[in-house]
Amino acid sequence: MTLAEVCVKRPVFAVMLISFLVVLGIFSFRDLGVDLFPKADPATVFVNVRLPGASPEEMVTQVVLPIEDALSTISGIDELRVRTTEGVATITVQFILERNIEDAAQDVREKLPER
DSSP: HHHHHHHHHHHHHHHHHHHHHHHHHHHHHHHHOOSOOOOOOOOOEEEEEEEETOOOHIIIIIHHHHHHHHHTSSEEEEEEEEEEEEEEEEEEEEEEETTTTTHHHHHHHHOOOOO
């Protein structure tokens, strides 16, 4: 006797079986612990450079470009952003998710030119 034959001969049993599965699915769905947006904090290192009295153009040519060239050789960089204002440059280095923050910060310290 197949499932189809049982459901045809006993319709109440078929309705109760389907109702049980639906209720079980609803309760299981409510307790499901899936996070649509998992917490992912990529390693991010900020480099702040101050040169009082320098224009933004001077900051870019004299300070930011050499630092960018040095930092671009680090492996695992996902994004490199620079914001320059008068006398201040902020460089944000964001690494891939698998990168450890301590190792990333150490690599950035090693690559920064001494001045």
